[in-house]
Amino acid sequence: MAKILPFKAVRPTRDKVSLVASRSYQTYTQAEREARLNYNPFSFLHIVNPGYKYDREITGTERYQLVRNRYLEFKEDNVFVHDEIPSYYIYKIVDRDKQVFNGIVAAASAEDYEKDFIKKHEDTIEYRERIFKDYLKTVGFNAEPVLLTYPDNQVISKIIKELQKERAEFEFTTTYRDTHYLWKLENSDIIATIQKEFEQMPTIYIADGHHRSASSYLLYKDEKEQNPNHTGLESYNQFMTFLIPESELRIHExxxxxxxxxxxxxxxxxxxxxxxxxxxxxxxxxxxxxxxxxxxxxxxxxxxxxxxxxxxxxxxxxxxxxxxxxxxxxxxxxxxxxxxxxxxxxxxxxxxxxxxxxxxxxxxxxxxxxxxxxxPVDINEMKHIADDGLKMPPKSTFIEPKLRSGVTIYEF
Known part of the structure; x- marks a missing residue:
């Protein structure tokens, strides 16, 4: 019953994607952040850390607006381009241990989240949900997809493998020695086939990103209530996700x-x-x-x-x-x-x-x-708890893959 939709991503240009892509801000040491900010003018860290330009720490709503300003500057400077055709984005990661992850970056439905077609297994903290919701509302984009997992599907797997025979739109290796690949899938017939396969799945599961999905849902509720002409087609009705089959999910303790x-x-x-x-x-x-x-x-x-x-x-x-x-x-x-x-x-x-x-x-x-x-917790335990409507303790799972921020961006 899940609605998994193509969307028009904002993406770095091919020549700059390796410079733009970044890990989550909190995963860098202070020295690592400073090195990237000092020597890489294209790093996505410049967008999420706008105070660097003024050599001071900026927080709250003032920071949110400056994040948006930096983002718009990247677009104005043609570091980012906006795709013209709604697409699925086939994404592959080969990590330093030669573990391979294949999936689809796509838009998932906030209504499906509300109806529990997208199931959760982890508790969230209300104030963090609302802070990130306010952040999304101000900046107008999301650059880090929620990780979803679905039962292995031969039709989807075959489509992914066939497309990966073509030259990738992006191919870059990080300093962690993970290699990332991205292909655009624009063919409307193939997109319809994938959509149909997802629609036949009774549920899919959040693997990682419970706060991001909860915040996107709150944004959807706010925008829907405040829009007298709401149609259900607006961009705030969805949020960006990375969907991978259950067999490729890696769960650590x-x-x-x-x-x-x-x-x-x-x-x-x-x-x-x-x-x-x-x-x-x-x-x-x-x-x-x-x-x-x-x-x-x-x-x-x-x-x-x-x-x-x-x-x-x-x-x-x-x-x-x-x-x-x-x-x-x-x-x-x-x-x-x-x-x-x-x-x-x-x-x-x-x-x-x-x-x-x-x-x-x-x-x-x-x-x-x-x-x-x-x-480690296994996938069946995680699904069983989600199906029972229960929530795991915090930090029960460390889940891979981890995507880089700024490779695909979803605008609200």
């Missing part, structure tokens, strides 16, 4: 770091854990769990394995059986006193794509007291 033991000694903490876990000291050698409901722990210079006791915990819902939720229900909340996983400053997260040594280093530095690891 997030490790948990906690600053203290909530007033407990090491021995008192271990005794409380023993009530619900079978504990084994693994010594100084790095250890990662290999099964569901098994956890790793690093504490006071040593690794431990924690095996959930089968008689000590009941699985009443699909969420109860999720490892990040088990960790919260059995350790983080009752023993370490962390109730608000989003806002408690005592907890932090490291994505599981990084080595377990990163957890060890954070504990050994003294900044944190204990760290926990687990195996």
């Amino acid at each position: 997030f490790n948990r770091l906690v600053k203290d033991l909530n007033g407990l000694t090491k021995e008192e903490f271990l005794i409380q854990l023993d009530t619900i876990f079978r504990i084994e000291n693994r010594g100084i050698m790095p250890y990662k769990p290999s099964k569901k409901h098994h956890f790793s722990m690093y504490l006071d210079g040593e690794f431990y394995s924690l095996y959930l006791r089968k008689t000590g915990y009941n699985f009443k819902t699909s969420l109860d059986a999720l490892d990040p939720q088990i960790l919260y229900n059995t350790i983080l909340k009752p023993i370490l006193g962390i109730e608000d996983l989003r806002n408690d400053i005592r907890i932090n997260y490291i994505n599981g794509k990084k080595d377990v040594i990163n957890v060890k280093s954070a504990i050994d530095s003294g900044e944190y007291a204990v760290g926990f690891g687990m195996v």
